[in-house]
Amino acid sequence: MSDGLLVTGGTVLTVNERNEVIEDGAVFIERGRIADLGEAAALNERYPNAERLDAAGQAVLPGLVNLHLHSGLIRGTAEDLPVFEWLAKYVDPKHRALTEELAYAAARLSYAEGILSGTTCVMDMYRFMHRCAEAADQLGLRATLAPYVVDKPGMDYFESLEKNERLVREFSGAAGGRIQVWFALEHLTYCTEGAYRQAAALAEKYGTGIHTHGEESREMAARLHQETGRWPVELFCDRGILGPKTVLAHCVWLQPEEMELLAKTGTSVAHCPVSNLKLASGIAPIKELLDLGVNVGIGTDGVKENNNLDMLEELKFVPLLQKARLLDATAIPAETALRMATIDGAKALGLDEEIGSLEIGKKADLIVVDFRKHHLTPIMRGKYSNAVSNLVYAASGSDVSHVFVEGHPLMKDRKLLTADAEQIRLEAQDAAEKLFALREPFIPA
Ligand SMILES: [Zn+2]
Structure with missing residues (x-):
C-alpha cells in the first residue's frame, strides 16, 4: 500500500x-x-x-495555465487574412455550422493536446460548453468555461447570456471543483452595451468572473474611438466589467490611459503573442503593463489562430517580442515569463491560493x-x-x-492516462470532416 x-x-x-x-x-x-x-x-x-x-x-x-483558448477543429485551414476578413470568411461560418457533438470532439482534442504539452488549467471560450465540462471532467483537466456570448442581431447562432447563466448554475464547482464558469462576451463589435452591463451584474450575483476579447486590431480600436469617443478599455470601464475578476484577451493596442485603467482596476490581461503575430495584430505592450503592476497571463488562443496549443512554445515568444520591440535584451527575463504562464495565469482566474506554484x-x-x-x-x-x-x-x-x-x-x-488519445484524434478527424461539410453553405462567395 x-x-x-x-x-x-x-x-x-x-x-x-x-x-x-x-x-x-x-x-x-x-x-x-x-x-x-x-x-x-x-x-x-x-x-x-x-x-x-x-x-x-x-x-x-x-502545471501551465493557458489563459486564453478556443477549442476548435479548423487548424491550418484559416490562414493569411486580416482578422475581420478572417472572422467573416472562416470563423463565423464555422460557428453557424457547429453542433454540440462537434464541439465535444473539439474540446476533447484541445484538452488532450493541452495535457500532452504540459497544460493543467485552461480558460476556454467556446460553445456548447456543458460538453466542454464533460470533456474536462473525463480528461482530468482544470478548466474555466467562458462561453462565446453574442447579442448583436443576426448572430443568434452564438451563445446567449441566459445559456451562460444556466451553465454557471449547473457547472460551477463541477468535476470535484476543477471546473468554474465565468460570464464571457465575444467582442465589442459583437455585443451590445447592455450585454456587458448585464454580464457585470450576473458576475456580481454569482461571485464569478468575466472574460472578453480586448482589442487586437489597431484599425478597430481607432474605429471604436472615432464612433464613441472612448478607447476599448474605457468602453469596458463604462460598461462596468473591469476588475480583479476580469480577464481581457490580447490588448495589443492600448493608450496610456487604458493601461492606467487596467492597473487601477486590477484587471488581468491574457497575452497571446503567436495569435497576435499570425493575424498581424501587432505586439502588445506587455513590458509597460508589467511595469504598471498589471497582472498578465499567457494564452495560446485557438488552433485557428496559432496553430497549436503548446504553451512552452508560446512562452518563448513572450520575452523575445518585448526584447525586439523595445531593443532591450533585459525587457522580460525568463523567470518573469515562467511566472506569467503559471502563477500569474492562476491569479487571473482567482486560483492562485490553490495552484500556480509548488x-x-x-x-x-x-x-x-x-x-x-x-x-x-x-x-x-x-x-x-x-x-x-x-x-x-x-x-x-x-x-x-x-x-x-x-x-x-x-x-x-x-x-x-485519462482517455484513449488515439480515439480522441480519430473522433476529431471525423468531426472536422463533418464540420467542413456543414460549414460549406455559410461561406461567403
Ligand atoms: Zn480569442
Whole structure:
C-alpha cells in the first residue's frame, strides 16, 4: 500500500515568491495536495513508504495555465487574412455550422493536446460548453468555461447570456471543483452595451468572473474611438466589467490611459503573442503593463489562430517580442515569463491560493519536463543554473513527460492516462470532416 507519491531527484522550480529553485529536489504529494517539498535526500528519508517517481535529469514545475483558448477543429485551414476578413470568411461560418457533438470532439482534442504539452488549467471560450465540462471532467483537466456570448442581431447562432447563466448554475464547482464558469462576451463589435452591463451584474450575483476579447486590431480600436469617443478599455470601464475578476484577451493596442485603467482596476490581461503575430495584430505592450503592476497571463488562443496549443512554445515568444520591440535584451527575463504562464495565469482566474506554484498546502497541479535531450543539454547547476532558460527558450510541449492535476496522473511517460488519445484524434478527424461539410453553405462567395 503506497503512502503518497514522491516526485524525487529533479530540479524543482517552485515559482514561489522568491522563484526558488531546488536542485536534487523532491515534491511529496498526498491526497491531491503538495504535502512537503525540499531536498530529495531529506524527503527520501522522511517518506520511506511513498511511491516514487524518479525525476532525475528532469524539471518539476507547476502545471501551465493557458489563459486564453478556443477549442476548435479548423487548424491550418484559416490562414493569411486580416482578422475581420478572417472572422467573416472562416470563423463565423464555422460557428453557424457547429453542433454540440462537434464541439465535444473539439474540446476533447484541445484538452488532450493541452495535457500532452504540459497544460493543467485552461480558460476556454467556446460553445456548447456543458460538453466542454464533460470533456474536462473525463480528461482530468482544470478548466474555466467562458462561453462565446453574442447579442448583436443576426448572430443568434452564438451563445446567449441566459445559456451562460444556466451553465454557471449547473457547472460551477463541477468535476470535484476543477471546473468554474465565468460570464464571457465575444467582442465589442459583437455585443451590445447592455450585454456587458448585464454580464457585470450576473458576475456580481454569482461571485464569478468575466472574460472578453480586448482589442487586437489597431484599425478597430481607432474605429471604436472615432464612433464613441472612448478607447476599448474605457468602453469596458463604462460598461462596468473591469476588475480583479476580469480577464481581457490580447490588448495589443492600448493608450496610456487604458493601461492606467487596467492597473487601477486590477484587471488581468491574457497575452497571446503567436495569435497576435499570425493575424498581424501587432505586439502588445506587455513590458509597460508589467511595469504598471498589471497582472498578465499567457494564452495560446485557438488552433485557428496559432496553430497549436503548446504553451512552452508560446512562452518563448513572450520575452523575445518585448526584447525586439523595445531593443532591450533585459525587457522580460525568463523567470518573469515562467511566472506569467503559471502563477500569474492562476491569479487571473482567482486560483492562485490553490495552484500556480509548488508550495506546501497547494493542490498538486504539476508537470515534469525531461531535460535529457540534445536540445536541452547541458543541464547546469548552481551559479550556472539554466533550468528556467531551458524551459522558456529551448523546451517544447513534447518534452513534458508527466502531468498531474490534484495529484492525479493525467499523463505518464508521455501516455495520456485519462482517455484513449488515439480515439480522441480519430473522433476529431471525423468531426472536422463533418464540420467542413456543414460549414460549406455559410461561406461567403
Ligand atoms: Zn480569442
